[in-house]
Amino acid sequence: MDGRVVHARGGDRSGYRPVRSVLCGSSEPSSSQQCTSQPWTIVEALLRLHAFNTLYIADLDAIRGRVDNLSCVLDIHHRYPALEIWLDDGLYTAPPALRRRAPDGRIRLVVGSESVTHPHLPEMRALFAGADAPVLSLDFQAGAFVGPPDLLTDIARWPPKVIIMSLARVGSGTGPDLDRLLHFAARSPHTEWYVGGGVRHADDLHALASAGARGALVASVLHNGGVGANDLAAFSKC
Numbered sequence: 001m002d003g004r005v006v007h008a009r010g011g012d013r014s015g016y017r018p019v020r021s022v023l024c025g026s027s028e029p030s031s032s033q034q035c036t037s038q039p040w041t042i043v044e045a046l047l048r049l050h051a052f053n054t055l056y057i058a059d060l061d062a063i064r065g066r067v068d069n070l071s072c073v074l075d076i077h078h079r080y081p082a083l084e085i086w087l088d089d090g091l092y093t094a095p096p097a098l099r100r101r102a103p104d105g106r107i108r109l110v111v112g113s114e115s116v117t118h119p120h121l122p123e124m125r126a127l128f129a130g131a132d133a134p135v136l137s138l139d140f141q142a143g144a145f146v147g148p149p150d151l152l153t154d155i156a157r158w159p160p161k162v163i164i165m166s167l168a169r170v171g172s173g174t175g176p177d178l179d180r181l182l183h184f185a186a187r188s189p190h191t192e193w194y195v196g197g198g199v200r201h202a203d204d205l206h207a208l209a210s211a212g213a214r215g216a217l218v219a220s221v222l223h224n225g226g227v228g229a230n231d232l233a234a235f236s237k238c
Contacts, residue, residue, distance in 0.1 A: 113147025
């Protein structure tokens with residue numbers, strides 16, 4: 001947000017502040033430690049912790065209808081070409097434009113349900129059926145689905161990869177929403193499920209894997225040291 005990596009907490013974006021991390025210091029320009037306000041330095045610190053193969057980026061400026069940070073995302077892509085980037089920019093960037101800027105396909109759009117309106121639904125369904133289908137993020141705030149109800153119920157039209165995003169749990173340390181994962185995994189067992197929000201420690205990661213998650217979106221628990229390199233190595237084998 002505003003060109004910096006911020007610590008997301010509870011979905012209240014107006015209150016987000018630059019991240020402070022045991023991995024590197026902070027994302028403030030004044031930090032004298034090894035991370036700076038440049039997002040790629042945060043990425044570098046994460047990759048020192050673990051050989052992640054996917055990086056989720058929420059471009060909060062674009063999601064809020066401001067300017068986008070695509071140039072920053074492309075910089076990360078060029079520095080780390082083996083890393084697949086999942087980009088949620090609130091449908092700011094059209095897929096054809098992204099393919100022109102990143103023709104190798106290593107930047108995959110995330111369609112957040114909070115950014116989808118009813119007129120967009122036919123277009124979204126066509127995108128989800130394509131060979132390079134975006135990731136769908138089913139966004140929930142305070143337990144309620146945020147987005148068109150049809151998007152939540154039209155399981156047959158979902159893309160292969162779907163995120164269950166519990167916005168109120170993001171950065172909260174209250175634990176992931178296992179019940180919601182179990183509910184959706186039972187409804188669509190062939191979907192690759194990913195869960196965002198609430199992870200506190202390695203036990204949460206293993207509970208998610210046991211409940212059917214293919215992966216988890218984690219940030220706070222990495223920056224506060226709640227999950228370390230050994231935990232990540234063990235989880236990646238699940």
